[in-house]
Amino acid sequence: MVNSRYESLTRSELALLVPELLLCGHLIDRSGMAHVLGALGREGMTAVAIDEWRLASPVYTRRIRKALNITGDGVDAIFKCFQLDIGAPPQFMDFRYRVIDHDHGEFHLDHCGALADVEPMGTEFVVAMCHDIEDPTFDATALATNPFAQVRPVHRPPREPADRKPVCAWTVTIDPANEPPEPHPDAQVVAGSEAAGVVLSPIDPEDPGQRDYSGPLLSDLRFEDFSRSALVRIADEVSLQHHLLTLGYRNAVESRTKPEAALDILRKQFTGIAGLTAERIRAALGLGEDFAALAKVLRVHPAFNPAAYVDIDVTSETAGGERSVELRIGRGCGAVDDGAWASLLEPEHLEPLDALVRGVNPRFYCRVRAVDDCALTIEIRCADLPFRTADEVAITRFSSGAGFTFADRGAPLPLTVL
Secondary structure, three states: OOOOHHHHOOHHHHHHHHHHHHHHHHOHHHHHHHHHHHHHHHHHHHHHHHHHHHHHHHHHHHHHHHHOOOOOOOHHHHHHHHOOOOOOOOOOEEEEEEEEEOOEEEEEEEEEHHHHHHHHHOHHHHHHHHHHHHHHHHHHHHOOOOOOEEEEEEEOOOOOOOOOOOOEEEEEEEOOOOOOOOOOOOHHHHHOOOOOOOOOOOOOOOOOOEOOOOOOOEOOOOHHHEOHHHHHHHHHHHHHHHHHHHHHHHHHHHOOOOHHHHHHHHHHHHHHHHHHHHHHHHHHOOOOOOHHHHHHHHHHOHHHOOOOOOOEEEEEEEEOOEEEEEEEEEOOOHHHHHOOHHHHOEOOEOHHHHHHHHOOOOOEEEEEEEEOOOEEEEEEEEOOOOOOOOHHHHHHOOOHHHHOOOOOOOOOOEOOOO
16 A cells, blocks of 8 residues: 655645645636636536536535545535535635524525635626536535435525625435436446555554544534544545546537547646645645745645656755756656546646746746656756746636635534434
């Protein structure tokens, strides 16, 4: 079993990093959908979004249930999984939950970062997100816990009046009379991927802190309450969510475009989110802009994790008075076999990696050191002047999530009905 790269972080660093990983996973769509919109229009973009989430969310929801011992099949278990889902990053998508009983619950959003991003685009885009996309994808996530669960709106945008709070409200009902939705026809593409079956290190039950989420549903997750080994596992699982969503995205894009166009869209998606995620990780961990900071960001960036799925090696070097970092990307790993992000990096296509390293320092640049059937080895150096921000990163920064700040909400309250 391959050790996690997140083992290199302290418990406090991990507690800061996990919500960042959840938020950056959500922002994958801010990077990806802009390019789908340009290629396929609004209706095509909506169809891609529905497919990617329907393909990915049941897979990673089942994984997180198993990893954190989220047992049972009631609404409280459904809500626990929402709290650890890149579709609902804490505070940015501010879900507030109420459990009535095993089969009935409610939630509303006090703040919706996704809506803040989409409302300026007009009513048609709001309806596409809050109606067309949410209806099938909420149910797809819930069915991973209970196939007879249905998520239905009480009210939702477009907001009337325009400043309505909460922005939306929903009910969750479990009833054996409900007909489970049909699985996506391409479900096995993601469910049968290497990412779906990655085996990760178990959580150490002797490690101080909360080791799982078997207790009551909490109003918020305070990640510093989890043990260090639990946070390592959560970080690895959330990184896998990034990859699973991207595999769903790839399938949805490839089914609607020609191969060359699909690869171009995929690389642009990777470029935008790789750069923004690196920026947020560097800031969250309080790192500088030097090569040591770069090496740390590379090791913990979700594009290159978990270690059991993505084969990389990062080393720092000094030669002739110049410092550099070497990144070796192995070709014999699950991520490459699946066609995930690592497979998109080629000697002539280092755009995503350039964006990533410039999220640490705008003067960093990448060049190929060696390439063969086993690995692609990249050397990262520092130029005299900063490079221009990639258009793909600039597009992703339009999201309010780019500058979002998490708040300390204190001790969470239990919500499960006893």
